[in-house]
Amino acid sequence: MFELTSFKIKKLHGYKTYDLKFEDNILIIVGENGAGKTTVLRILHYFLSAQWSILAKFNFDSITAVINGKKYVVKNSDLVATFDFSDRNILMHFPSSARRRFLEMAENHNINEIPLSELEILCNRYDIPFHMIIRELNYFDESGIKKINKKVNQEYQEIRKLLSDIQILYLPTYRRIEQELNTIFRGIDDDDLRHKKRLIHSRDKCNSIELVEFGMKDVERSIESMLNGLKEFARESLNSLTLGYLGDVVEEKYSEVDFSQIKSASDETIKNILGRIEKKILSDNSKAHLFDIIGKVKTGGEINEHAKVICHYFIKLLNFQQELEAKELSITQFCEVCNSYMEDKTFEYTSSSFSFSIVSVNTEKDKHFITLDQLSSGEKQIVSLFSQLYLTEKNNYLVLIDEPELSLSVPWQRKFLMNVKNGGFCAGLIAVTHSPFIYDNELGEYAHGLGEFLEE
Structure with a gap:
């Protein structure tokens, strides 16, 4: 059971304090562009997914969250001292991507507990001699960087363990994707990004998935796997x-x-x-x-x-x-929910042959089949999200969406988040929007202007 009741960010940017309140793990934050709602959602996401080193880069005094009736306080100064290694010289002569991956491992383990198998993978991937990694490990441990705030680290591990029971699904906006690629794909080289059209990046260490692009290859793989x-x-x-x-x-x-x-x-x-x-x-x-x-x-x-x-x-x-x-319920429900958005095509699952197809609706007698790549951008957005929710066989998603109205028609906006909320997989729903149609439904009672949470 996961219940988030409040989330307070003290002195964001040095002067704004927001105290968010949640009911039933649901909140729709309303605000115009530039109001700061995306920043608030990102901070909430990095906290809930226990990505402390990224959270340390934001300018705030502290975060106080009440989860399952217990209060957890995270201070920015502690985060910086314990998890922010950006100004340190460790591994500076190694590739930046290798350095980021090493620091990720250091964040998740005590230095002497990092599995040798993970170190071997790191060495093989970046062609780094094993003895050089060991040498850096010794320096890292002796320098006391991970010992700066052992108590804080233990407390944050407790928060991480508490949040491991839920699966975070975070959908940033298109315009945030380009700005955040270096953050989202921390362990991938620029060359890798050019050659690997990764649509979903899953952080197993923090039980978080960031759906950063609405391509169809991952959808095809999910359907094929099912x-x-x-x-x-x-x-x-x-x-x-x-x-x-x-x-x-x-x-x-x-x-x-x-x-x-x-x-x-x-x-x-x-x-x-x-x-x-x-x-x-x-x-x-x-x-x-x-x-x-x-x-x-x-x-x-x-x-x-x-x-x-x-x-x-x-x-x-x-x-x-x-x-x-x-x-079969997952794929049949996936087809049903997608079909509720389609006007000139239908998603069909044939049980007797275990096959999936998209059929174009026309007056001709013969069926005309189309591919996922032929869907519109709005249809791809719908299909990509619901494939992740319905076809991965997980049932405890906390869904965070930044501006879900993008690429969606007004009728679609009215039912999109309702379809997410009413799915048996949804443990909670948090969205930020400037469209009144997104909550022109049963979610209206959960909609609040960002200014309502701003403390004087």
């Missing part, structure tokens, strides 16, 4: 049923079959199950014969031994179908 997982589950389940079938026949378990499940099953469900069975195992004629037998059972017809054997095995297939449908 489909492959469903196929593998179906294959293993059906193999298990086949292997257990002979034993059931020998022990005559079919004689005690309960027909109630079959009688309550719809024809569509029965056809879907039969459709999953390959033709080399069961021909179309055999499937039609099975369908007829099951139909007679449903209508109360005569049930002989042959029908009992078939129904016993088919009930196992029905149970498999129910388990599969539960696993």
Whole structure:
């Protein structure tokens, strides 16, 4: 359980104090461009994702957060003393990206507890001799940099552990992306950035994901991964049923079959199950014969031994179908929510073949398929976010969005955050906006002007 009730930034830029209040882990902050709402959201994000070295670069006196009823205080002076290494000479003769990665590891571990495997990866990636890293480690430890504020470090580790139960999903605005690339992609060289179109950067160390670009490659990979997982589950389940079938026949378990499940099953469900069975195992004629037998059972017809054997095995297939449908719920809901934004196309998931497609809606009889790359910018924004929420099989997202109205039409703005909030994956929602349409819905009660939180 995670409950954020207040977040106070004292003397931001040296003179502004904001005391944010939350209800149900939800807050919509309203303000014009230049009001400072993005800065407040960024500070909140870096705090909740425990990115102390980045937070140390902001100008404020202290942060006080109340989480799960407990007050946590973070002082800027402590952050700078403990986590800000920007003015130190450690690893200065190494590539800047290697230096940043090393300092990240130092921030997350005591010096003598950094895993050798991580050091080896660092050395191999940047072609650094292992003995040079060890030498720098010794200097780093002896210099006492990590010992400056051991108590503070322990307290911050407690906050980090508390926040590890939630998954942060942060969406900055397009105009912030270019300014923040060096921050967001701290461990990647400029050359790597030019050659790697990374759409999502996940910080495993702080349980945070920053969705910084609405490209479709990651969406394709998420869909493919989901489909492959469903196929593998179906294959293993059906193999298990086949292997257990002979034993059931020998022990005559079919004689005690309960027909109630079959009688309550719809024809569509029965056809879907039969459709999953390959033709080399069961021909179309055999499937039609099975369908007829099951139909007679449903209508109360005569049930002989042959029908009992078939129904016993088919009930196992029905149970498999129910388990599969539960696993398919994520991709079916993903298609449903995306389709609510589409006017001339539909997202289709075909359960019998474990396939996904986008079909253009037109008057022609033949279906016209399109790709994710052919979607509009607004559609890509919608699809990218919801793929992350629905297709990653995580259910405890705290979603932070900067200006969600960008690239969205007014009707879309009215329902976008509601779709996020009402998803079973959402543990909280915090957004900043200057559009009144974003909260022209049930979120209106959570909307407040930034000035309301400004203390005199």
